[in-house]
Amino acid sequence: MSAGNNFRFITCSVLLIFSYFAENVANEPTPIVMWHGMGDSCCAFYSLGAIKEKLNASIPGVYVHSLKIGDNFLEDVENGYFMHPDSQIEMACEKIQQDSQLANGFNAIGFSQGAQFLRALVQRCPTPRIKNLISVGGQHQGVYGLPNCGALSNNACDYIRKLLNHAAYIDWVQKGLVQATYWHDPLNEEEYKKNSSFLADINNELVINETYKTNLLTKEWKVDIYSMSKLRVLFRTVLEKHPIIGNSVVYGTLCVAAEASQQTINKKILNKPSQPLDLETIGRYGIYGTGIGGPLLAVWYRYLDKKLPGATAKVVVKKMLIDQFLFTPQLLVIFYVTMSILERKEDLLAECKSKFAHTFLANCLFWLPGQAINFSLVPSIYRVTYVGTCSFAWIYILCWLKRQDVASSKPDDS
């Protein structure tokens, strides 16, 4: 799914939202509830935190409650992937009911999957008192296929879609992965209705739930829908206008998401009893990704594309070799040294020396083909996003290999 989740939030919301609420500003502005999207959290300074500030600045005195699903930043992000929507909505419902400042009603803004969940909250949560709901990129009919898959060939997209299609409706995937609960295969409505554990229910596709219907109809409210395609255009525009900042935020977010989800698998799912996540390490990846890796990659690819324009076989091979053998070794050194500095190690080069050869070899095996795709098929403004997404996939491959190992040595552990 789309890499630039957080990004959309900054970009799209501001303009659209204020013009909308401005007319409602009377003496006491109506409070606002926000629900973030996948991979995001309630309050990060680069996404909903920024929107909250903007809202506060343009509607003086407005009360904004950005829903946090969990007790801290990380749980909030993690729950966006792994806590079933039913439980998330229950939690949000409770938080809203307990917030006395919302007692006289509020406006709501949902982003991406958060928009779906807010709509479901109206249907399920007693007295949510929502006056207006703005749905920014909410997938109210679910998702199918791969958004932004256009850069790859159609065959590859099709193949991945089939794979996802096969997995999404399996019972344990439905229970464990939020995004599977709104996977909607339009070519197989029956299977979708039977197996979707969330969307088919709130869309009243299995049985008509009269409570849902009444709750939706009796509210004096309005739904505004901004579609994903408009958001994609905005995402692109921002990357074009602010390539370095934009790419750094995207890359940093992907680094944090990769490390956080890898830790979740290793510490919470594979390890029994589960251990707490290591927040410091996740923070270090955030600093490296946003402050160093992201800007370096953005500047590097811009330079490379300027020096070697085009995507002929000769140019692609040249770029691959330069990238792999001139740039990558330096980037790996920078990565290990930065991490050692952030870890306050005594010998800043020790880890780099011991791991460099091994890492570089693995890196070549994965990245040479990966970069062949990058330089031949991916438009240049998406290069850093692509590299970030591949890095994410790479970490998953490592995790998966690790799990195979555990399973075969301890067969009765599953």
Ligand SMILES: *[C@@H]1O[C@H](CO)[C@@H](O)[C@H](O)[C@H]1NC(C)=O
């Ligand atoms: C909201 O804006 C006011 C100034 O208009 C400022 O004093 C206040 O600290 C802001 N509140 C938040 C939560 O940012």
Ligand SMILES: *[C@@H]1O[C@H](CO)[C@@H](O)[C@H](O)[C@H]1NC(C)=O
């Ligand atoms: C309808 O939805 C309400 C609220 O979630 C639930 O309590 C009730 O059991 C549902 N009824 C049916 C027939 O599914």
Ligand SMILES: *[C@@H]1O[C@H](CO)[C@@H](O)[C@H](O)[C@H]1NC(C)=O
């Ligand atoms: C979907 O649900 C049906 C019945 O509940 C079950 O037989 C089927 O195996 C499920 N599909 C998948 C892919 O697990």
